[in-house]
Amino acid sequence: MxxxxxxxxxxxxxxxxQQLKEQWDVALFGRPMGGLSRMAYWAPLRHHEPLPAPVPDDGVTELPPSGAAPRTARPSAPAPPEEFLAAVRAETAAPVPGSTxxxxxxxxxRAMVYAAEALSAGAGAATGTDALPLPRFGRTVAFxxxxxxxxxxxxxxxTGGMREQIQKVASTALEEADGPLVVVGHGLGSVIAYEVLRTxxxxxxxxxxxxxxxxxxEIRDRLAAPLxxxxxxxxxxxxxxxxDLVALGRTVRPEYEPGSLTEDVVVVNDSANHHGAAEYLARPxxxxxxxxxxxx
Structure with a gap:
């Protein structure tokens, strides 16, 4: 096999x-792959209900705090950088047992926030396209x-006590798949995949x-050494x-040995926040x- x-x-x-898995299948292969693919689906550990269909996996969706039906996030106005930084820090400041x-x-x-400001204004690294998919207001919101x-x-x-639970989801997906595996990790999912694959x-x-x-x-510093x-x-x-704010243009080859097994490639991701999974998966x-x- x-x-x-x-x-x-x-x-x-x-x-x-199932919908998320098929979105990734179609982006990569042009069709659903059935039992040949599986998703390490850890979203329920952080969210009470899945998003309603159809919603792309673009990283810009959230669950309302009231417990109402999930929706695509559309804040009324983007916050100034320092206000936004303070608000996000406040959201994660509550003590969690066993956390730091x-x-x-x-x-x-901070780097993400100020990169977002520059990108919203049209600055930043060029990747072969000068077209902005959204006006500045919309891009700032998405970022x-x-x-x-x-x-x-x-x-x-x-630091919030969820590492073991999330890794268990990924470990189970790997264990249940037959034969040798191709593993694809998106954003934080790449960190989860990396840590689980080490064992x-x-x-x-x-x-x-x-x-x-x-x-x-800041992410590498949270991983077990050596890299x-x-x-x-x-x-x-x-x-x-x-x-892409999550990656911030950083490569893995200089940091993870042996370099002969790693390769960094720059691609164009023209989703609103340049982080959409489907847009990455569709690149040659x-x-x-x-x-x-x-x-x-």
Missing amino acids: GPAIVYVHGVGNKPPE APGPLDPWL QVLARHAYRDAHAYF HPGEVPLLITIGSPLGIT TVPPGVAAWRNAYDPR AVRAPVRARIAA
Whole structure:
């Protein structure tokens, strides 16, 4: 039997598991893959109900605090940077048993917020397109919601007592898949995949990370040393858009040994926040190596 594929999604609430899996299948292969693919679906650990269909996996959705039906987040106005930083910190400041203060991730949050300001104004790294998919107001909203989710969920994972629970979901997905595996992790999902694969005994011909914060100093500092390619991984391709706030244009090859097994590729992700999973998965630099290993 050829390799199967396991997906590990990123931050924010998500559509129902089967719908999300099929979104990723279609983006990569052009059709649902049935039992050949599975999703490490950890969103229910952070959200009471899935998002209503159809909702893309773009990282800009959230659950209303009232417990009402989930919706795509549309804040009334983007907050000024310092106000936004203070608000997000306040959301994660409540003591959690067994947790530590969220301070170690604060530099990443600040970098995301000020990168968002620059990108909303039209500045930042060029990736082959000058077209802005949204006016500045809409882009600022999209970027701020992404930064909020990335920070909150990373805080919950690293210092909020949820690391073991979330990793268990990913471990189970890997254990239930047959044969060698191709593993795809998006955003925080790439961190989860990386940590779980470090102790996974199976063969992984290919690890794909998209929009990954694994190159961010504040994230690397939370990982076990030394930083190495997981032992069963034969090849690791990391794809990112330099405008993606979660990845902030950082690479993995200089940090994770041996460098001969890693490859960083720059791609264009023209979702509103440049972090959308489907937009990453549809890029040839991501699709081609996966399709070369999966008998689709």
